[in-house]
Amino acid sequence: MRLVTYNLNGIRARLPRLLEYLAREAPDIVCLQELKCADDALPIGDIEAAGYQAVWHGQKGFNGVAILAKGTQPTLRQIGLPGDPDDAHSRYIEAEIDGLIVASIYLPNGNPIGTEKFDYKLKWMERLDARAAELLAAERPTVLAGDYNVIPEDRDTFSRRAMAGDALFQPESQAAYRRLVNQGWTDALRALHPDEAKLFTFWDYQAGAWARDAGFRIDHLLCSPQAADRLRSADVHKWARGEEKASDHAPVCIELS
Template sequence: MKLVTYNLNGIRARLQRLLEYLDREQPDIVCLQELKCADDALPIGEIEGAGYHAVWHVQKGFNGVAILAKGKQPELRQLGLPGDPDDSHSRYIEADIDGLVVASIYLPNGNPIGTEKFDYKLKWMDRLRERAASILAEERPAVLAGDYNVIPEDRDTFSRRAMANNALFQPESQAAFRRIVNQGWTDALRLLHPDDDRLYTFWDYTAGAWPRDAGFRIDHLLCSPQAADRLRGAEVHKWARGEEKASDHAPVAIELS
């Protein structure tokens, strides 16, 4: 089983890139983020034409997450992250697919630091940790996949100096991420590439970041112990980032037996 997380940076703008990706890689499950699309404008017909069924949680112009499954309908488990009834952002969706619990996550960016946006990011991560603990308690294969907007370690960025004042690289953000992982989750990409110091998933559109390989790692797939036991591969599909009008994120794929 191939499971992918892919921040599209706008599904309407990147629809052809998505369809090309599905055709080339034939993933079984795809977690999408940053759809930036209203419910009535979501290209469900094109997605179903490619052989996938979906559940989604979207809002016009901002955020938006979805889970696609090849040839079957995902069973929706959770729409939105519980814990704050006033949170209207479309950042979390959770589904059951053939006994596998899958979440698609678009964590808040949090910039600029020292503002309510950074506070929101950290509080959102606390809520995610609580939900993750509930999923772990089920003792089932589960994958929390998405754009976490967190650079976990120094080696996960091209430049510590460039990211020093960025919310993605703050000690508080990193500590919140570790608290989730330390519940018993496995960072799949890092586990299978322990010595790769240029293991990036995002390259900004500006300053020639892509041709310079000036990226950082913010797209993660966290596996429960039951899923980690089935982990057979993990890779960044950098080829997709190099396509014309590509997202600034590359898809990240894992393989489960």
């Protein structure tokens, strides 16, 4: 089973790239983020024509998450995270596919630091932490996949200096990510590439970042112990970032036996 996380940066703008990716890689499950599209405008027909069924949690103009499954309909388990009744952002969706529990996550960016946006990011991570603990307690194969908007370590960025003032690289963000992983989750990409430098998943559109390979790692797939036991590979599909009018993220793919 091949499971992918992919921040599209707009599903309507990147639909040709998504369909190209599905045709070339044929993943079994795809967790999408940053759809930037309301539910009533989603290109559901194009996705179904490509052989995938999906559950969606869209939002006009920003955010938005989905889970696609090849040849089968995902069973929706949960939309959104409890703990903040005023939070209307579409950032979390959870489903079950062939016995595997999967969540697609678009964690808040949090910039600029020192504002309510950064506070919202940290509080959202606390809510995710609570849900993740519940999922771990169920002792089932589970993958939390998505754009976490957290650079976990110094080696996960092209430049500590460039990111020093960014919410993605703050000690508070990194500590919250560590607390989540330390519940008992396996960071699949880093676990299978423990010593690899430039293990990046995002390259900004500006300043020639892609050409300079000036990226950082913010797209993560966290596996429960039951899923980690089945983990066979984890790779960044950089070719997709190099396509015309591509997302600024590359898809990240893991394989479970």
